[in-house]
Amino acid sequence: IHPEIVRSSGKIWALGLIVLSALLLNIFSVKLFAYAGEIFSIPPKLWYLALPIGFAPILIGTLIGVRTALFSGLFISLVAAFSGVAQFNMVVFGMVVSALSSYMVRPCRNYRSLFFTGFLTLSIVSMALVVVFCWCDGSLDSVWYWPFILPVVTGIGTIVLVQFALFLLETGFDLTTKMSLNLYSDYNHPLLKEMQINAPGTYHHSLVVSMLAESAAEAIGADPVRARVGALFHDAGKLSHPEYFTENSNGEDKHRDLSPKFSAMIITNHIREGMELARKYKLKRPIREAIEQHHGTDLVYYFYKLAKDSGECISEHDFRYPGPRPQTRET
Numbered sequence: 001i002h003p004e005i006v007r008s009s010g011k012i013w014a015l016g017l018i019v020l021s022a023l024l025l026n027i028f029s030v031k032l033f034a035y036a037g038e039i040f041s042i043p044p045k046l047w048y049l050a051l052p053i054g055f056a057p058i059l060i061g062t063l064i065g066v067r068t069a070l071f072s073g074l075f076i077s078l079v080a081a082f083s084g085v086a087q088f089n090m091v092v093f094g095m096v097v098s099a100l101s102s103y104m105v106r107p108c109r110n111y112r113s114l115f116f117t118g119f120l121t122l123s124i125v126s127m128a129l130v131v132v133f134c135w136c137d138g139s140l141d142s143v144w145y146w147p148f149i150l151p152v153v154t155g156i157g158t159i160v161l162v163q164f165a166l167f168l169l170e171t172g173f174d175l176t177t178k179m180s181l182n183l184y185s186d187y188n189h190p191l192l193k194e195m196q197i198n199a200p201g202t203y204h205h206s207l208v209v210s211m212l213a214e215s216a217a218e219a220i221g222a223d224p225v226r227a228r229v230g231a232l233f234h235d236a237g238k239l240s241h242p243e244y245f246t247e248n249s250n251g252e253d254k255h256r257d258l259s260p261k262f263s264a265m266i267i268t269n270h271i272r273e274g275m276e277l278a279r280k281y282k283l284k285r286p287i288r289e290a291i292e293q294h295h296g297t298d299l300v301y302y303f304y305k306l307a308k309d310s311g312e313c314i315s316e317h318d319f320r321y322p323g324p325r326p327q328t329r330e331t
Helices: 003-007 009-040 044-050 055-063 066-083 087-104 111-136 146-172 178-185 190-198 200-220 224-233 236-240 260-280 285-293 301-309
Strands: none
Touching: 003 009, 009 044, 009 055, 009 066, 009 146, 044 087, 044 111, 044 146, 055 066, 055 087, 055 111, 055 146, 066 087, 087 111, 111 146, 178 224, 178 285, 190 200, 190 224, 190 236, 200 224, 224 285, 236 260, 260 285, 260 301
């Protein structure tokens, strides 16, 4: 279903680390619940409410995808079910919480939205499920207010852990989310400010392309945030020689006294220059891919034809972009 995950060692490592961390958190939570249960007289049958069962599904759903999150959450729930009583309830609880939490956080575009959506989903779904379970076995009167307190406490703790883990995973494994990419759409980003001042034509061109790319991505079911942010930075490499690109030339032809081959080299070099700027400003992987791949291996046809018509002995390779070709629909 997701071959791109298999091809990405970073995502495989992150997936394994998330699942193992979730299992360890569950063990810790079971021990903590046993200790707190004796002090506060919490019914032992409610032990599964203390598990941060939404930790892995929300993380994986945000970083990788909902299907992967659902199956990972189900696996974690099955393992956790061996830790206490009411095992059937635990499996059902884990499956429903995994499905709904990973699905609900999918559209979140900022960390604030993720916090509130994740917290509300975890708390409300947990409350609803435990009330149904207790009502079915006739123990609703005996559990008092714990079905409403535990989900709130666990929900807050889980979503705080999720946001902390997101920061570590995005930094350590070069992964991205819609939230982190959206931070780069701030027009006060230093690289965008430099484009506004030194290459205003390229900056305006990038704004227009970003709006077009976002609309196109929405129309075909691709990721509009990734397309828009990638388009904002795709031509950043033109900053090295902005006056040699039409949109910044003010009507002056800087290529008039240059050979076609040298002109083509300046044009195609904006990919290499863009990648150097991407490393300098620590841009995320999808943005780097947009810079590197947006021309693919296209031919700089105008200068190629100019050289060919002049009778010059040329190689087509000297007039092509280095590639690679775009690897994703967004790029």
